Amino acid sequence: MTPEQRVLNGLNEVKDNLWLGDIKKTREIIDNILSDRELVRKHLDSFQEVRRSFEMVKEKVKEQYKKGSFEYEYLYQRNLRNE
């Protein structure tokens, strides 16, 4: 079973147990999903990818506008709106 299928099954179980009102069992299922090492690794990988993309964009934008100033944020937002 792939990590995605495991998560999907887990989420269905969470939904069913919430409907039943079995809070203890629901928490156990959530703990099982969260303790899935492969899933957490995938999550960390995608998080790192987003972080890298963010840093890259930040570096590029720095050359165009004043570093970290309000003006930069304002201009950047205005540029986005114009696009």
Place this chain on the structure above:
Amino acid sequence: MLIFELESLRYKLEEIERLLRERKLIQEVIHKPFYRYTIFEYPPKYEIRVLIDEKVEGKVNEVVKKLEEKGFKCSKFGEKYYVFIVAYSTQSYIEIAILLPKVSINISLLIPNKEKVQELGETIIDALIS
């Protein structure tokens, strides 16, 4: 996102469980060999929510048969995946919605009695998974 949401749900459930315990409102889940159920009480109405093991198959006709044996008049609607049964007698009215693995049983009694509701609920589920 999913991990954050699950962590947030887990935290909220801890809070809800604590509050329910403080107010003594926590619902008892009754465990049986092939199913688990909870009884929600709104006398004279009661709702039994049952979660049946996924490997167990349901026999709807057995439920109707059992209820008729107990003196209920029954009507069955739906096919294959979703079945709705209405049963009534002079003392009670029952609605059963079956969408496996979930079964919801609504029981209204002329004289409210939780033990009777529990007994009826277990009879229905035992007939379903027999």
